[in-house]
Amino acid sequence: MAFLGCIADDFTGATDLANNLVREGMRTVQVIGVPAVADLSGPQAVDGVADADAIVVALKSRTSPVEEAVKGSLTALSALKAVGCERFFFKYCSTFDSTPAGNIGPVAEALRGELDEPLAIAAPAFPATGRTVIHGDLLVNGVPLNESGMQHHPLTPMTDANLVRWLSAQSQGNVGLIDQATIDAGVGAIRERRDELIHSGVSLAVVDTVEDRHITLLGAAFADARLITGGSGIALGLPQPWRDAGLIDANQQAASLGDFGGAKAIVAGSCSERTQEQVAAFAEHHPALALDAVTMADDADAAVRFAMTWAEARLDDGPVLIYSTATPEAVSTAQQKLGAAEAGALVEDVLARISQGLVAAGVRRLIVAGGETSGAVVEALGIQMLRIGPQIDPGVPWTAARPDLAIALKSGNFGAVDFFTRAFEVCP
Numbered sequence: 001m002a003f004l005g006c007i008a009d010d011f012t013g014a015t016d017l018a019n020n021l022v023r024e025g026m027r028t029v030q031v032i033g034v035p036a037v038a039d040l041s042g043p044q045a046v047d048g049v050a051d052a053d054a055i056v057v058a059l060k061s062r063t064s065p066v067e068e069a070v071k072g073s074l075t076a077l078s079a080l081k082a083v084g085c086e087r088f089f090f091k092y093c094s095t096f097d098s099t100p101a102g103n104i105g106p107v108a109e110a111l112r113g114e115l116d117e118p119l120a121i122a123a124p125a126f127p128a129t130g131r132t133v134i135h136g137d138l139l140v141n142g143v144p145l146n147e148s149g150m151q152h153h154p155l156t157p158m159t160d161a162n163l164v165r166w167l168s169a170q171s172q173g174n175v176g177l178i179d180q181a182t183i184d185a186g187v188g189a190i191r192e193r194r195d196e197l198i199h200s201g202v203s204l205a206v207v208d209t210v211e212d213r214h215i216t217l218l219g220a221a222f223a224d225a226r227l228i229t230g231g232s233g234i235a236l237g238l239p240q241p242w243r244d245a246g247l248i249d250a251n252q253q254a255a256s257l258g259d260f261g262g263a264k265a266i267v268a269g270s271c272s273e274r275t276q277e278q279v280a281a282f283a284e285h286h287p288a289l290a291l292d293a294v295t296m297a298d299d300a301d302a303a304v305r306f307a308m309t310w311a312e313a314r315l316d317d318g319p320v321l322i323y324s325t326a327t328p329e330a331v332s333t334a335q336q337k338l339g340a341a342e343a344g345a346l347v348e349d350v351l352a353r354i355s356q357g358l359v360a361a362g363v364r365r366l367i368v369a370g371g372e373t374s375g376a377v378v379e380a381l382g383i384q385m386l387r388i389g390p391q392i393d394p395g396v397p398w399t400a401a402r403p404d405l406a407i408a409l410k411s412g413n414f415g416a417v418d419f420f421t422r423a424f425e426v427c428p
């Protein structure tokens, strides 16, 4: 019976979390969306659920209206409770992707209320990918979040690096901070600070995290919490204290995925700085097709047909890349013409239909870049569950979507610059 139930607000985030849990020796199943949650128990139960230590439910709730995000997350929580999970994890982005309206605060508060926990930590940092929190400020490779490129995100522009302020704007309750000095003072000091915050009426606490040792200390201090909220980094610190307390089994090996043949393709809808670099690096030596959002708006069907004709002529010769990845200036032009949400939805829809076409044309190893984009693609492909395989770079594993389809969901900002070529060398 699974011990840990996780609710992830997007699909790349869900595989990132599942990857870290697997690396820490927990048998982990990732299921897709609220419909799949209904299949967690009973005779139709998704394969692997019965033996899993952790279940990760991937939602696409990061940018949905607040009420929808809260409702979907509570539905996932009750399904996870129904299959016997005792601890819960709300996974959001290591760059805290959200708007001043939500959805991190409202979802965290709803889950905390439902679980009757007095306080939940907010722990987005993932030092292995360069995300740290110090004095409550989120840094990406040492640069404040609001200067890191994330201020230009098409859907969740992050214009303030201070998470206490950002999370307070989204929350009804009070938000506090557990700072680095307290964490360095050890588990006892962290727990004292937690109690102090609870007594002063704080219900969400941002935690500083600069190095991996902070993750270990926080994991030990909060191993008894029923709810953890954060990025996948904090999940690296939890399995060992749970094992020490006899709550989960000894270390398990991640299953290998087997062999995948067939054609290879990449679909990129992320406009993050790192994806822009990865697209440029790949396009230097491989076929790459850029799609323009404004042109798509004129005739989306024609854009899909054009991309498929282009891809089908090249798939036999090696991996191809189809991308809408664009500079902040190009994104802003498209958003002014179409509206930000409308442009995002249109591009996601076109890339999702192209992905369907690619799989129908024989692609068996598919990389998708971008969290929202991945959500749209996985939904269009009708995938219900992903089995986690080998890691390509921190936060991004290959997964098996079907016995004959390997898929890697890459967060916009994750992966080395040569990710798109190297991924196919790691591929099962």
Ligand SMILES: Nc1ncnc2c1ncn2[C@@H]1O[C@H](COP(=O)(O)OP(=O)(O)O)[C@@H](O)[C@H]1O
Pocket: 153, 154, 155, 269, 270, 271, 272, 275, 292, 293, 324, 325, 326, 330, 331, 334, 335, 343, 344, 345, 346, 347, 348, 369, 370, 371, 372, 373, 374, 410, 411, 412, 413
């Ligand atoms: N050229 C473009 N113009 C406007 N919006 C775009 C363009 N390309 C992609 N988008 C949208 O930007 C959003 C990128 O978000 P996402 O896929 O989550 O990437 P990331 O992982 O970098 O956050 C998606 O909604 C996508 O459809």
Ligand SMILES: O=C(O)[C@@H](O)C(=O)COP(=O)(O)O
Pocket: 010, 012, 013, 014, 016, 017, 092, 093, 094, 095, 097, 231, 232, 370, 371, 372, 395, 410, 411, 412, 413
């Ligand atoms: O925590 C992270 O950075 C990732 O797991 C994640 O959530 C990525 O989201 P996108 O950048 O939208 O892919």
